[in-house]
Amino acid sequence: xxxxLKDVLERVIPSKEEVDAINKFTKSVLRTANDLxxxxxxxxxxxxxxxxxxxxxxxxxxxxxxxxxxSKLEKDGISFGKKIIKKLGGKPELVYAEHPYTRSTINxxxxxxxxxxxxxxxxxxKSAVDRTPFHTEYILKNxxxxxxxxxxxxxxxxxxxxxxxxxxKVRGFSGYLCELLIxxxxxxxxxxxSSGKWKLGHSIDNEDFGTTQNFDDSLIxxxxxxxxxxxxxxxxxxKYEIFINACRAFQKKHxxxxxxxxxxxxxxxxxxKKDLSxxxxxxxxxxxxxxxxxxxxxxxxxxxxxxIVSFMxxxxxxxxxxxxxxxxxxxxxxxxxxxxxPKKQKVDGPPTDVDQKFQDEFAKKHKKRKTWISGGRxxxxxxxxxxxxxxxxxxxxKSPIDYGIGKYVIESLSKECKILTSSEILDxxxxxxxxxxxxYLSKKKPWEW
Numbered sequence: 001x002x003x004x005l006k007d008v009l010e011r012v013i014p015s016k017e018e019v020d021a022i023n024k025f026t027k028s029v030l031r032t033a034n035d036l037x038x039x040x041x042x043x044x045x046x047x048x049x050x051x052x053x054x055x056x057x058x059x060x061x062x063x064x065x066x067x068x069x070x071s072k073l074e075k076d077g078i079s080f081g082k083k084i085i086k087k088l089g090g091k092p093e094l095v096y097a098e099h100p101y102t103r104s105t106i107n108x109x110x111x112x113x114x115x116x117x118x119x120x121x122x123x124x125x126k127s128a129v130d131r132t133p134f135h136t137e138y139i140l141k142n143x144x145x146x147x148x149x150x151x152x153x154x155x156x157x158x159x160x161x162x163x164x165x166x167x168x169k170v171r172g173f174s175g176y177l178c179e180l181l182i183x184x185x186x187x188x189x190x191x192x193x194s195s196g197k198w199k200l201g202h203s204i205d206n207e208d209f210g211t212t213q214n215f216d217d218s219l220i221x222x223x224x225x226x227x228x229x230x231x232x233x234x235x236x237x238x239k240y241e242i243f244i245n246a247c248r249a250f251q252k253k254h255x256x257x258x259x260x261x262x263x264x265x266x267x268x269x270x271x272x273k274k275d276l277s278x279x280x281x282x283x284x285x286x287x288x289x290x291x292x293x294x295x296x297x298x299x300x301x302x303x304x305x306x307x308i309v310s311f312m313x314x315x316x317x318x319x320x321x322x323x324x325x326x327x328x329x330x331x332x333x334x335x336x337x338x339x340x341x342p343k344k345q346k347v348d349g350p351p352t353d354v355d356q357k358f359q360d361e362f363a364k365k366h367k368k369r370k371t372w373i374s375g376g377r378x379x380x381x382x383x384x385x386x387x388x389x390x391x392x393x394x395x396x397x398k399s400p401i402d403y404g405i406g407k408y409v410i411e412s413l414s415k416e417c418k419i420l421t422s423s424e425i426l427d428x429x430x431x432x433x434x435x436x437x438x439x440y441l442s443k444k445k446p447w448e449w
Contacts, residue, residue, distance in 0.1 A: 001254050005153060005188070008259045012152040014053040022046060022056065025109050029060050032087045038080050039063040039118070043132045045175050048139045050151040052159075056109045060084075061132065063118040070126065074099045077115025084113055095293055098127050122225040134225040139179050153188040153259075154178045160259045161246040162446050163239040168298035171236035173243070180206065180221055180231060196247040200237075246447065255447060262449040266434035267441070269426060275441045276422045280320045281339035283389055284420040284433075285397070289330040290408035297326055300406030305332050307404050308396060316341060317389050323440050327432045330412070333440060334389070341387050349378030393419055 014022070026042050033040035044059035045051040062080050064073045078094065081102030085092040090104035090111065101114040117126050122134040158164035158173050166174035173181075184204050185191040203212035203220040209227035212220050218240040223229040232240075250258050267275065276282060285308075289297055301324040309319050318337040325331055349362045352373055359378060363371060366380045373379070386392040396403045397417050400410045420428070425437060 001189075004254050004256060007256065008153060008156060009149055011260070012052045012156045013149060014051065018053060022051075022058070022109075025107070026058060026060070028088065029058065029084065029111065032084050033060070033062070033080075036080065036083055036087070038084070040084075040113075041133065043114075043136050047136045048143070048179065049148045050139075050155070050175065050179060052152050052155050058109050058111045059132075060111065060113050061129070062113060062115045064115060066117055066119060066124070068117070070099070073115050073117070077113075078102060081113035081115075085111065096296070098129065125226075131223075131225065131229075135176050135223075138224050139176075139183075142183055143179075147182050147186075150182045150186075150188045151175075151179050154182060154191065156259045157188070157192075157246075157250075158243065160257070160261050160446060161242060163243050163246075166234055168295045168302065170239070171234065172239040173235060174231070177221060177231050177235070180204070180224070184221075192247045192250060195244055196251060198244050200240075242445075246445070249445075249447070257447040257449070261446040264435045264439050264449055266431060267438045272434075272437065272441075273426055276425065279441065280335040280337050281389065282422060282425065282437075283334045283336070283393060284425065284437075285332040285334075285393070285417055286329055286420055286433075287409075287412045287417040288415065289326045290412045292408050296408065297330075298324075300409045301326060301330060301332060303404075303406045304409045305334075308332065308334060308393070311392060311396065311403060312336065312389060315384075315386050315389075315392050316345070317392070321440070323436070325436050329430075329432070330409075331433065331436055333436070334393075335440075336389050339388060339390075341384060343383060343387055344381050345384045347380050347382055349380055351377050390419060390421070 026046065030040055030042065040060050040062050041047075042059065043061050044057070045055075046058060062077055064076070078100055082092040085102060085104040085106070088104075088106055088111075090106040092102045092104050094100050095103045095112070099115070101112060103110065103112050105111070114129055116129045116132065119125060119130055122131060125131055155164055155175065155178055158178065162170070163172035164170065164178075165172050166177075181191055181204075182188070184206060185194055198219075200218055201216070201220065203222075205212050205222040207222070207224045207227070209222050211222055211227045214228070215230045215233070217230055217233055217235070218237045219232040219235055221231045223231050246258065290300065292300070305322050305324045309322050312319050312334065320335040320337055322335065323333045349371070350358045352359070353376070362378055362380075366382075370381045371378060386395070396405065397413050397419075400413050405413070418424070425433070428434070
């Protein structure tokens with residue numbers, strides 16, 4: 001175990017060259033901002049010293065006085081961000097979150113320039129990003145010298161098992177949440193030992209605010225800078241349970257694959273054909289991803305997948321599972337128990353002991369159909385609108401607005417969308433699609449490849 005963790009640390013602790021490069025770059029950003037008369041600070045994992053080798057995301061916050069209007073903050077924040085980036089030789093792009101900010105890739109660094117209010121108390125925040133400086137201050141004040149590396153181990157472990165990152169693509173553990181977990185448990189191994197015993201609703205309250213009972217989430221970690229905020233509120237329940245399962249598995253078998261998993265090995269055509277034939281009825285929607293930032297894209301894919309699953313169930317197609325991903329193309333996968341249903345469908349009517357007028361209304365509505373009494377209730381036989389999931393999926397694609405599909409996905413569907421069935425899946429030469437389907441069908445965990 002000791003050797004394994006030492007090997008991991010050698011790969012996750014930034015080298016002196018990396019640290020020097022980051023420091024040089026952040027100083028140049030702050031100097032450029034200062035030359036333009038802009039007050040700016042470095043935030044995030046770089047400011048806290050918990051960043052992992054190979055990740056070069058630099059968060060710089062532009063500080064505005066509390067009396068500046070929200071509209072002026074947004075307008076000037078974008079303007080100042082663009083000026084700083086251009087001075088540094090970069091090409092600015094707009095990113096939309098709670099309020100817009102600027103981003104650019106300069107050399108190997110991804111620079112985000114985010115406007116925020118300069119506040120004296122976290123209780124006065126006006127937007128989510130205003131909390132960040134208070135988070136940075138709290139971690140720097142409370143961390144011991146060795147805990148930064150414990151956080152690095154935890155982040156790499158979570159990344160390896162697929163639960164690291166609070167953005168929509170993952171909906172996992174944020175960097176700040178990782179830092180608070182290490183503060184609570186002291187070391188990576190202590191956390192793993194304890195979290196293997198966690199249940200739904202496990203709570204942590206570092207500052208003893210006594211507000212955990214106000215939340216009903218999978219994991220409750222009270223923000224030390226705000227007693228009325230759960231840092232883990234956005235954590236997906238599945239990702240929480242995957243983490244617990246991985247902690248238990250790691251304690252049984254210490255393996256580097258938990259930190260650095262192997263690549264997914266795509267099934268051969270023969271293996272894929274075999275799995276498709278013995279599994280459920282698989283359908284995949286394939287379309288060009290809408291041109292939006294990744295966070296919005298995955299939010300839209302999730303919403304669209306949930307909507308499709310809901311309508312499949314409503315149409316009596318039993319759903320076995322679903323998944324979604326995006327790369328060169330976006331894919332939404334739906335697996336169903338069957339690919340066809342009978343043309344006729346039995347629908348339950350009112351009980352025979354209710355007021356006669358309700359029974360008469362039922363009989364009138366279905367006077368041209370077969371109705372009968374069974375088990376103390378009226379029944380009717382009707383024709384199904386859709387006897388195949390493909391039929392329903394085609395209708396959703398043709399009228400996505402009527403079905404509540406995400407608005408950006410609608411734009412892509414209006415241009416082109418393919419429905420891939422087993423035969424089209426087998427004919428595809430896309431390695432991206434092959435890995436996606438293999439991951440779904442194999443049900444293997446990331447560390448098991």
